[in-house]
Amino acid sequence: MIAVHDEGGEEISNQKDEAAALMALPGAEQRLELTQADMLDYGSLVEVFMGCDGVFHTSSPSDLVSNYPSEMADFEVRGTLNIVEACANSSVKRLVLTSSLAAMVWDQQRHADKVIDEKCWSNMDFCRSKKLWGPLAKTMAEKAAWSLARDKELDMVVINPAIVLGPKVFGTTQCIFTYLKGVKELPQSGLFAYAHVEDVAKAHISALEVSDASGRYICYESVVSEEKLVGLIRKLYPDSSVPSRFSKNGIPHVLSNDKLKSLGLALHAEQKLL
Numbered sequence: 001m002i003a004v005h006d007e008g009g010e011e012i013s014n015q016k017d018e019a020a021a022l023m024a025l026p027g028a029e030q031r032l033e034l035t036q037a038d039m040l041d042y043g044s045l046v047e048v049f050m051g052c053d054g055v056f057h058t059s060s061p062s063d064l065v066s067n068y069p070s071e072m073a074d075f076e077v078r079g080t081l082n083i084v085e086a087c088a089n090s091s092v093k094r095l096v097l098t099s100s101l102a103a104m105v106w107d108q109q110r111h112a113d114k115v116i117d118e119k120c121w122s123n124m125d126f127c128r129s130k131k132l133w134g135p136l137a138k139t140m141a142e143k144a145a146w147s148l149a150r151d152k153e154l155d156m157v158v159i160n161p162a163i164v165l166g167p168k169v170f171g172t173t174q175c176i177f178t179y180l181k182g183v184k185e186l187p188q189s190g191l192f193a194y195a196h197v198e199d200v201a202k203a204h205i206s207a208l209e210v211s212d213a214s215g216r217y218i219c220y221e222s223v224v225s226e227e228k229l230v231g232l233i234r235k236l237y238p239d240s241s242v243p244s245r246f247s248k249n250g251i252p253h254v255l256s257n258d259k260l261k262s263l264g265l266a267l268h269a270e271q272k273l274l
Contacts, residue, residue, distance in 0.1 A: 084152065
């Protein structure tokens with residue numbers, strides 16, 4: 001299913017190139033069917049989901065910090081709640097929701113020795129004070145989704161990926177460069193966490209297929225320091241332009257992806273990510 005919206009929440013109708021790229025994937029003609037639905041139209045979602053056993057809700061911007069309009073927060077919450085409601089009132093047995101690591105790490109009150117795991121949440125007041133609309137939207141949407149899923153007794157599993165790198169269907173992604181050029185503050189004292197797009201995809205599939213999968217799963221492979229990251233990018237991509245310094249925001253923490261590894265995933269190495 002393809003549903004694309006602009007920054008104001010309005011649906012974008014010109015999706016021919018995206019659809020063509022998807023249908024060009026190996027085996028797509030036999031295994032892939034595309035349809036169109038509006039996240040803000042509950043009825044259209046129920047119609048599409050009827051007959052499905054599982055749903056992946058993967059609508060998620062790649063850059064949640066430097067280029068995310070505040071208006072999208074309300075749209076993301078409303079759209080996510082419609083997805084949950086439609087799954088609960090159709091044939092869907094499990095919903096796998098893509099949230100973000102950004103819904104976990106933004107909290108000034110967290111102690112330095114605290115391990116960030118699936119129990120952690122970003123502080124919404126702090127996000128508002130820093131105008132971190134992307135992390136705020138992800139936190140609000142995921143919390144609302146969990147509340148509604150519990151009320152509806154819907155089996156839901158959430159994947160919380162870090163910054164996603166790797167090849168895209170529509171060309172090679174360079175979102176990391178956009179992120180580095182635009183962001184002014186770092187959530188964990190100069191640390192970036194990454195996941196390869198293939199690992200994120202495998203995590204979603206495991207979350208659907210492994211019967212014991214439950215709750216939230218942090219998905220990342222590497223945590224790289226600012227200095228190491230900038231040096232590595234300049235070495236691999238000499239013509240790239242990235243800033244040399246960032247404002248440090250907060251204190252360093254340790255991330256844990258032990259729960260994700262329990263699903264049996266083998267993650268990509270750091271060099272392959274970049």
